[in-house]
Amino acid sequence: MTQLWNFPGGIHPPENKHQSTARPIRKAGIPERLILPLQQHIGAPAEPLVQPGDKVLKGQKLADVTSGMGVPVHASTSGTIVGIELLPVPHPSGMSDWCIVLEPDGDDAWCELSPIADYRKLHRDDVLNLIREAGISGMGGAGFPTNIKLRPPSDRKVSTLIINGAECEPYITADDMAMRERADQIHGGIKIMSWILRPERCVIAIEDNKPEAVEAMRKASEGTQAEVVVVPTKYPSGGEKQLIQILTGMEVPSGGIPADIGVMCQNVGTAMAVYRAINRGEPLISRITTVTGAGVDDPGNFEALIGTPTRHLLDQAGFHPERVNRLILGGPMMGYTLEDTSVPVIKTTNCLIAATENELPMPPPEQPCIRCGMCAEVCPMELLPQQLFWHARAQDFDRAEHLNLFDCIECGACSFVCPSSIPLVQYYRYAKGEIRTQRAEQIKADRARERFEARQARLEREQEEKERRREERARAAAEAQKKKEAEAEKAVAEGEATDERSARAAMVQQALERKKARPAAAATSEASTEKPDIESLEKQLNQAKGKLETMESMLDDARAAQADNVEKLERAVAKNLDRVKRAEDALTEARKQLETEDGQ
Amino acid sequence: MWTGILIAVAVLLALAVVFGALLGFAAERFRVEGNPLVDQIDALLPQTQCGQCGFPGCRPYAESIAHGDAINKCPPGGEATIKALADLLDVEPQPLDAEHGVEQARRVAVIREDECIGCTKCIQACPVDAILGAAKHMHTVIESECTGCDLCVEPCPVDCIDMVTIEPDIRSWSWQPPQPTIIATDRQGASA
């Protein structure tokens, strides 16, 4: 028996899984239109490689991520690209994002596939690249690019590879049915991942409420190193950190990732996709999604093409919109309400719940916290939900962050048990969002400060340069003047002695004249303090007129050449005309003023 | 009697002198230069360098706050900055002083390139050098660096700069706080 540990807290909500496990997985078929969002993963959005009107084959790459982290998007069936537009995507905000719209032609024709006969002959990096090219990202719900997650850490050994078949959330049975019916494919994927990571131990974790799946996976992994471990049913034991604690007794460090302690966690759906990508050369173009709830007649699991509108899927299960009170994408604990049924199924869509009023009643209004502490009892991360609530509510985000807000996995166990029906997780999500926004703004503000200070420094430098140049020019001018005088003296000295006296007299005369000229200039400048207005105004007027002439000639040239900036020049001409007029007016005013002054 | 009073006064004087000397020495020994508090205040301001607070930039306002100026003069910073400053300085947060402007959504400047004549007046006005361009060449605002201070709108001779509000998109979206039920005392209109 493998040793199992327990994680703190956890709840036991009613499972409600029996509704969707009665029938085998059905194919959802090809809908009328496929909507493929360019971002279905964590990282940067992909950029389209096709244009509207292009004909594409099934499995053809339609978009790829060129800069940043991400995986490509493939065509789920053959058809024509109808458009690349902003359409509603599965997101709690209900907002739109760029999507490629594909109209199937019904042929479902595959493009050329290159399955690998023996992946062990390849380099590990090549296999990882193939996984990336197949567009595989985490299918448990997060959507992290699998090729990056599977990259073995350079500095430590991977001690445990955990295949997550726990599926702890109520209603969802996608992984359960996948394990029952496609255990071989899943196991194929596990083999590939084990080969890449070479872990000391490979564990397939399944909750004890899935005996058929346990049986199927045991049979598939007979004789291999992978062991199937049955873990007790508790929510949220399927959470990465909780599962690691159950199977290894180790805790992932706060703010860290499982790779830090040498553990890797992958979903069974991802393993299946890896198998298909390597063994069959098929990119990720479909996934198993649970459609359940009392609002559909035939709940069950469907293999749906990525991009299938959820309405199509719901109709396949016998959707009765009038019965439905709330449509949930995801599970009842961690999912969100869906308003628009045109949003497509993407790589991370694991469940759709069409819930009636009885099934999932609207939560009662929030009442004051009675400080009972039940939330802290059930928190699987051993946080203080009550304190986080108080601080998030008071917008004291520093304190909330100090209490390890970012370690919250948003499982919803605390909200589930709260007797006052306080939507605790919503408060934490809000606080996390605010903190992230503040951090981004802080970075922006720091950048702005740097730029501002750099600009100040640049302006100062330019000022200093100007000063220096001015001084140099003044010095050069003074030196030139001195040189001239020296030469003049020399010329005088070289002349005849008799001329000396007259030359000196001439020099003295020059000096005297210069002296007279200076106060005269001062006098004239004083006298003309009344008049400089006229002179400067006349100068301005001449300048404006000059500019106007140049502008007008430019305009004529532009008109003749039919250049683009005709309008601009016309406007500039108009402005200059204005300026000329204003200068003229100012001049006449000043002249009038002077006359009246003189007159007085 | 007089001797008693004289001795008392003398003792007190002596004590005072001794302590005064001690303090004088300590004052020299523990002299503090500069004011690192200004840096901490400046780190909280939004750095738009817009001048709406009445000071030519964020650093002068930070210095003024360090000398006791009101903390509610910064519209781009808004409530969040006032609260952060109040926390740092342990004073009461006050509502934004409307005299200096109102808090608006974040805006960026956009130049209508059809109308730009390449005069570089806006480039000279931008406090963070967020406008790219040269004389007689097209000018454009680098959106990621623009702080929305709108100092470039005035100098433009052809009035071709618009201040555009940034629309929230799916990547910048964040959860809204849940709306709590009003409790009886809040309904009476009193608020803390």
Next chain:
Amino acid sequence: MTEYLLILVSTILVNNFVLVQFLGLCPFMGVSGKLETAMGMSLATTFVLTLASVCSYLAYTWLLEPLDLTFLRTITFILVIAVVVQFTEMVVRKTSPLLYRVLGIFLPLITTNCAVLGVALLNINKNNNFVESVLYGFGAAAGFSLVLVLFAAMRERIAVADVPVAFRGAAIGMVTAGLMSLAFLGFTGLVSV
């Protein structure tokens, strides 16, 4: 040895200066808004109290008593305390400008803190020797710090809690302080010093 321990227990718990003897309420209510500020204030007060207790004892024993000027003790103690506080202010300003700014007026207000003068005068009343004076001063400061930190921690939580509008701020603070004081009354009779 036991007497020293008893002095400490007495000043920290049984005859706590803030909650039982009701001295030093001004910084207690004024500086307890945030935990960091409270810790800074308690450190400053500990420093001042111990030093002032020692200096005033020395001033009394070696200066005032021999010269038969014991009637000058109040003014001398105030002088001593003022000097020590000034000194502390300079040290705080140098080591932590933020704490200096945050404590603000409460740092020089330690001069007029009745707890500090109370310790100095009570030392004389109880005829404590040097070691006992030091311990008395230190114990008083430790008791003050304990209560200040506890109160600050509580006030932080109360600040974000659902307090009725009429009670928010100082009112609920006073109520809480009163309840804490009642709690500390439980120590009565533990030590009769």
